Amino acid sequence: MSFAYSVTDLRRIEREALAGGLPLMERAGRAAADFLGRRLGRDRKILILAGPGNNGGDALVTARYLFQAGYLVEVVTPALAQRPYSGDAERAWLGWLAAGGQAAADFDQTGDYGAVVDGLFGIGLDRPLTGEYVRLVERIDQLNRPVLALDVPSGVLADSGAVPGAAIRANWTLAMLAPSRGLFTGAALDRVGELHCATLGVEPDQRGLHPLPVLAQAPETCRRLLRRQDSHKGSYGSVQILGGNDGMVGAALLAGRAAVAVGCGRVSLGLLARNPPSVDPLQPELMLHGPGLLPAGDIAVVGPGLGQDATARRVLAERIEAPQSLLLDADALNLLAKQPALRTALRQRQAPTLLTPHPTEAARLLDCATAEVQAQRFEAVQKLAETFAAIVVLKGAGSLIASRETCAINHSGGPALANAGQGDALAGLLAGLWAQGLAAFEAATIAVWLHGRCCDTLLARQPGRLAVSASAIIAESVEQLGLALEPPAS
Ligand SMILES: NC(=O)C1=CN([C@@H]2O[C@H](COP(=O)(O)OP(=O)(O)OC[C@H]3O[C@@H](n4cnc5c(N)ncnc54)[C@H](O)[C@@H]3O)[C@@H](O)[C@H]2O)[C@@H](O)CC1
Ligand SMILES: Nc1ncnc2c1ncn2[C@@H]1O[C@H](COP(=O)(O)OP(=O)(O)O)[C@@H](O)[C@H]1O
Numbered sequence: 098m099s100f101a102y103s104v105t106d107l108r109r110i111e112r113e114a115l116a117g118g119l120p121l122m123e124r125a126g127r128a129a130a131d132f133l134g135r136r137l138g139r140d141r142k143i144l145i146l147a148g149p150g151n152n153g154g155d156a157l158v159t160a161r162y163l164f165q166a167g168y169l170v171e172v173v174t175p176a177l178a179q180r181p182y183s184g185d186a187e188r189a190w191l192g193w194l195a196a197g198g199q200a201a202a203d204f205d206q207t208g209d210y211g212a213v214v215d216g217l218f219g220i221g222l223d224r225p226l227t228g229e230y231v232r233l234v235e236r237i238d239q240l241n242r243p244v245l246a247l248d249v250p251s252g253v254l255a256d257s258g259a260v261p262g263a264a265i266r267a268n269w270t271l272a273m274l275a276p277s278r279g280l281f282t283g284a285a286l287d288r289v290g291e292l293h294c295a296t297l298g299v300e301p302d303q304r305g306l307h308p309l310p311v312l313a314q315a316p317e318t319c320r321r322l323l324r325r326q327d328s329h330k331g332s333y334g335s336v337q338i339l340g341g342n343d344g345m346v347g348a349a350l351l352a353g354r355a356a357v358a359v360g361c362g363r364v365s366l367g368l369l370a371r372n373p374p375s376v377d378p379l380q381p382e383l384m385l386h387g388p389g390l391l392p393a394g395d396i397a398v399v400g401p402g403l404g405q406d407a408t409a410r411r412v413l414a415e416r417i418e419a420p421q422s423l424l425l426d427a428d429a430l431n432l433l434a435k436q437p438a439l440r441t442a443l444r445q446r447q448a449p450t451l452l453t454p455h456p457t458e459a460a461r462l463l464d465c466a467t468a469e470v471q472a473q474r475f476e477a478v479q480k481l482a483e484t485f486a487a488i489v490v491l492k493g494a495g496s497l498i499a500s501r502e503t504c505a506i507n508h509s510g511g512p513a514l515a516n517a518g519q520g521d522a523l524a525g526l527l528a529g530l531w532a533q534g535l536a537a538f539e540a541a542t543i544a545v546w547l548h549g550r551c552c553d554t555l556l557a558r559q560p561g562r563l564a565v566s567a568s569a570i571i572a573e574s575v576e577q578l579g580l581a582l583e584p585p586a587s
């Protein structure tokens with residue numbers, strides 16, 4: 098299991114390591130030089146961009162090590178004329194000069210560079226790049242050379258993953274000490290490239306820190322799903338799915354099929370459509386009813402294809418009042434956003450609640466713009482978890498799973514999941530796992546990881562595929578969950 102950190106936590110790790118006398122900048126520059134050294138022949142010239150702060154200091158140490166190893170190195174320090182270096186970065190600057198290095202304020206757009214090192218800004222950047230930095234980033238883009246970003250691609254906000262303006266598009270990002278949480282979510286994912294970490298010999302003392310688990314592999318909690326011999330279908334829970342209004346029956350079917358695929362004991366659908374099917378021929382295990390005749394389940398899912406008519410509102414209000422575990426998705430969330438009385442009732446529930454908004458649904462619930470949610474994904478998901486006393490999955494690139502106490506970041510899946518039906522499949526996977534006795538947060542982390550993992554494996558089998566369907570994900574989830582349950586290799 099790997100972890101990501103807020104900038105506040107990273108500053109603390111850095112402070113404590115520096116107080117212990119560790120030469121962090123020297124190690125950071127060394128790590129970056131080694132990283133490039135393993136990937137680039139000595140005959141190639143390397144362009145190094147050094148910004149005004151310590152990220153620039155890292156870049157200058159990188160330059161020195163590469164230069165001393167025999168590489169041709171060209172250093173650009175766009176801010177030097179305006180602001181002298183200080184502290185560790187000043188020592189790095191003096192070290193670079195002492196090694197015989199030079200710096201220019203600009204680079205040659207036609208230069209034949211083997212690679213570019215981006216040391217403009219790291220975790221210190223807290224606003225959009227401006228002026229000369231924007232032009233520099235644009236010109237680096239036009240160079241079209243491999244870019245190694247030091248710590249964070251410049252222009253990406255390390256704490257949030259937001260990219261409020263121009264930003265470096267890296268092929269590799271080498272995070273220093275430990276990766277910042279913003280590298281794993283939102284717009285940052287289009288800038289980071291392949292993520293690596295140089296721990297600089299520091300093992301953070303976790304006391305007082307809030308590391309966020311990064312779900313790159315199957316969560317260990319998966320193994321809680323392993324079954325006793327002496328068990329029966331009642332041991333693996335029941336899910337009722339309410340939705341499937343006119344024209345959207347498929348959404349409820351997808352959710353139901355997904356719940357069956359991950360092993361839920363019994364799955365019933367309460368369909369709101371006027372002429373609902375009486376059987377799903379592709380998944381006859383599903384029990385199809387009208388919303389009024391549905392047997393109670395351990396978990397109710399309200400939302401897939403729900404619509405927003407009067408029946409949808411009534412069904413939602415009833416389920417909020419019921420003493421069952423409750424998962425709300427899609428139009429259930431939109432109705433919630435519109436109706437203060439439903440929100441109040443939801444907050445007062447005793448049984449566990451789970452919400453799975455995509456960013457626009459989250460924005461409606463928080464009464465703000467989607468862009469505001471995306472600019473502050475960690476705060477948004479935390480606020481929803483607190484406001485509704487719920488476990489919340491904020492979907493989209495780098496989905497976040499939050500309780501009031503903690504937050505995990507998903508690192509599987511990708512844009513091939515950006516198609517209608519995937520939210521329904523996720524809701525079904527989640528409810529099907531939750532019904533088997535896991536805690537809501539555990540079920541959510543496994544489901545979100547599994548959903549993305551299925552996407553990754555389908556793409557690996559057919560590289561270049563643009564999209565995968567929800568049906569394909571559900572079929573794949575059987576095998577991938579099975580693999581996740583295998584004992585760890587010793
Ligand atoms: N102190 C050390 O020895 C270490 C520093 N490290 C490096 O230091 C970085 C953090 O350094 P800093 O805190 O100096 O921050 P940065 O080097 O990320 O630079 C930010 C500096 O520029 C200013 N700034 C912010 N936004 C700006 C904008 N849009 N336009 C112009 N200026 C802007 C800020 O006021 C700040 O001083 C890390 O990302 C990492 O690369 C790591 O190597 C660990 C060790
Ligand atoms: N670019 C992306 N990267 C990673 N995951 C994505 C991306 N786009 C969509 N997804 C995932 O696909 C699912 C889509 O859910 P949602 O938007 O609710 O779809 P639906 O149309 O089925 O309601 C979510 O789990 C989301 O995280």
Ligand SMILES: [K+]
Nearest residue numbers: 215218249251
């Ligand atoms: K950088």
